[in-house]
Amino acid sequence: MEDAEVFTYAVIGGGIAGVTCAEHLYILDPEARTVVITASGLIKAVTNVLPITKTLDMFDVEERLPEQLENECPNITVVKEPVTRLNAGDQIIYTTSGRKFSYKKLCICSGGTPKLISNNHPSVLGIRDTESAQQFQERLGKAQRILIVGNGGIATEMVYEVTGVDIIWAVKDKHTSATFIDPGAAEFFKPELGKDKIESNQPLKRRKYTVDGSQTQYGHIGGALGPDWHSGLRLSSDLKRKVTIEYQVEVKNIFSHEELINSGKSCCKLKEEPLDSIWPVYVELSNNKIYGCDFIVSATGVVPNISVFQDGNNLRLGSDGGLRINESMETSLSNVYAAGDVCSPSWEPAQHWFQMRLWTQARHMGSYAAKCMYSSLANEEIYMDFAFELFSHATKFFGYKVIILGLFNGQKLEGKYEILLRFTPGLEYIKCVMADGKMQGAILIGETDLEETFENLILNQMDLSQYGEDLLNPDIDIEDYFD
Ligand SMILES: Cc1cc2nc3c(=O)[nH]c(=O)nc-3n(C[C@H](O)[C@H](O)[C@H](O)COP(=O)(O)OP(=O)(O)OC[C@H]3O[C@@H](n4cnc5c(N)ncnc54)[C@H](O)[C@@H]3O)c2cc1C
Numbered sequence: 258m259e260d261a262e263v264f265t266y267a268v269i270g271g272g273i274a275g276v277t278c279a280e281h282l283y284i285l286d287p288e289a290r291t292v293v294i295t296a297s298g299l300i301k302a303v304t305n306v307l308p309i310t311k312t313l314d315m316f317d318v319e320e321r322l323p324e325q326l327e328n329e330c331p332n333i334t335v336v337k338e339p340v341t342r343l344n345a346g347d348q349i350i351y352t353t354s355g356r357k358f359s360y361k362k363l364c365i366c367s368g369g370t371p372k373l374i375s376n377n378h379p380s381v382l383g384i385r386d387t388e389s390a391q392q393f394q395e396r397l398g399k400a401q402r403i404l405i406v407g408n409g410g411i412a413t414e415m416v417y418e419v420t421g422v423d424i425i426w427a428v429k430d431k432h433t434s435a436t437f438i439d440p441g442a443a444e445f446f447k448p449e450l451g452k453d454k455i456e457s458n459q460p461l462k463r464r465k466y467t468v469d470g471s472q473t474q475y476g477h478i479g480g481a482l483g484p485d486w487h488s489g490l491r492l493s494s495d496l497k498r499k500v501t502i503e504y505q506v507e508v509k510n511i512f513s514h515e516e517l518i519n520s521g522k523s524c525c526k527l528k529e530e531p532l533d534s535i536w537p538v539y540v541e542l543s544n545n546k547i548y549g550c551d552f553i554v555s556a557t558g559v560v561p562n563i564s565v566f567q568d569g570n571n572l573r574l575g576s577d578g579g580l581r582i583n584e585s586m587e588t589s590l591s592n593v594y595a596a597g598d599v600c601s602p603s604w605e606p607a608q609h610w611f612q613m614r615l616w617t618q619a620r621h622m623g624s625y626a627a628k629c630m631y632s633s634l635a636n637e638e639i640y641m642d643f644a645f646e647l648f649s650h651a652t653k654f655f656g657y658k659v660i661i662l663g664l665f666n667g668q669k670l671e672g673k674y675e676i677l678l679r680f681t682p683g684l685e686y687i688k689c690v691m692a693d694g695k696m697q698g699a700i701l702i703g704e705t706d707l708e709e710t711f712e713n714l715i716l717n718q719m720d721l722s723q724y725g726e727d728l729l730n731p732d733i734d735i736e737d738y739f740d
Pocket residue numbers: 269270271272273274275294295296297338339340341366367368369384385386410411478479480481482483484485486562565596597598599614615616617619652
């Protein structure tokens with residue numbers, strides 16, 4: 258074997274998936290040496306875990322210095338360098354400085370990169386890590402109007418958090434936030450966009466470190482930001498929300514002012530905007546409207562970071578470009594596992610589970626991958642983790658607690674489902690997706706306290722047909738009823 262540094266386990270990536278995987282390898286196999294190789298100067302750690310249901314935890318995500326992981330788990334060595342190549346045949350990892358690492362078991366947790374509407378346009382910005390969030394903040398400080406493309410997590414949080422500038426929100430769908438919620442919930446949230454922001458006095462729970470130049474020299478491959486990413490930004494002191502939504506559109510063209518003039522097309526003016534205003538960039542939407550703005554935020558999903566692993570390796574990829582993994586988290590390469598945003602599960606999933614690239618799944622996958630790696634070396638049998646029985650996600654949108662469970666938007670049901678709804682404006686929105694009298698999924702907005710009961714009802718598939726619409730009758734305490 259080449260003159261490589263020898264480890265039992267190697268983990269590539271210092272995000273939630275990689276750090277969770279390394280921590281669990283330490284618990285399972287404390288004598289074995291593990292190397293974590295990460296391109297980011299800071300690593301992520303999950304803290305203050307508070308279980309709220311069997312599959313759902315609330316937790317904080319901290320950015321930490323790698324030394325802290327080494328102190329807590331003495332078998333772990335953290336190497337702060339990007340991986341440049343993997344020789345899966347000889348089980349060797351190469352990094353930028355020419356170092357080589359051999360492993361018996363490797364887990365790739367290299368996350369994703371923003372999938373942008375244009376990769377080389379200077380006015381198009383994506384948000385992924387601390388560095389890109391800082392760039393966003395700098396540009397926002399000088400902006401009067403931005404255009405946000407995308408209808409998922411980042412766009413939904415951004416239109417609520419960013420005030421004091423005009424926002425044009427261009428969404429593909431008939432309703433907003435379609436990745437996470439249904440049209441009814443979007444209506445529930447709509448009034449919030451017309452309200453001014455209330456300044457929060459809550460202190461930040463997440464510890465922040467400054468990443469110095471040497472740590473960012475490797476470019477745009479830091480760990481993904483998390484739940485409170487916007488609270489670290491210094492946003493405007495003007496707390497007015499000014500959001501214009503364009504539905505069912507995509508971006509058709511991006512112009513400079515000169516190109517706009519030459520095209521002979523004219524652009525839309527917002528109320529009180531001078532007719533002769535000139536913008537750094539113009540965006541033509543598929544409904545033919547053209548808006549001028551300072552810059553464009555492309556919040557249009559992620560692409561898995563796989564390119565450095567492909568050279569010389571016969572990697573099988575999923576349809577979304579992620580590393581295909583089987584039910585033991587193994588990729589198509591021998592002794593190579595993957596977890597988190599970089600992977601695409603290819604096993605037949607449980608009826609109520611599917612992949613979404615989220616913290617919770619990165620954490621579950623990281624810990625399960627560690628179990629799979631260890632039990633393969635120890636020749637022990639392993640069963641699929643319970644976390645993959647039910648899709649569940651807890652977050653906050655527009656200031657409300659949001660819990661989504663199972664087939665919350667009727668996914669996989671091919672339209673053969675009914676909806677039960679309880680809806681009190683400004684207070685709560687409860688939707689159950691029912692098929693054959695059994696609960697398949699739910700969206701819970703507000704302090705409903707129903708997550709545990711509904712999780713049980715989805716998992717145990719109890720026949721609820723006799724209760725009909727009473728299932729959501731506010732006069733019946735269903736929590737007590739089904740406990
Ligand atoms: C702005 C934003 C807000 C979000 N908010 C939420 C939220 O509220 N709730 C939620 O559930 N999810 C949220 N997410 C998604 C969540 O952050 C990700 O799903 C999760 O962090 C993925 O973790 P990961 O470990 O798989 O990848 P990452 O966190 O992306 O980590 C990948 C790691 O791999 C390293 N790496 C990459 N390439 C190489 C290489 N060649 N060599 C060495 N190291 C490499 C990187 O440096 C990094 O350390 C958010 C994401 C963003 C961008």
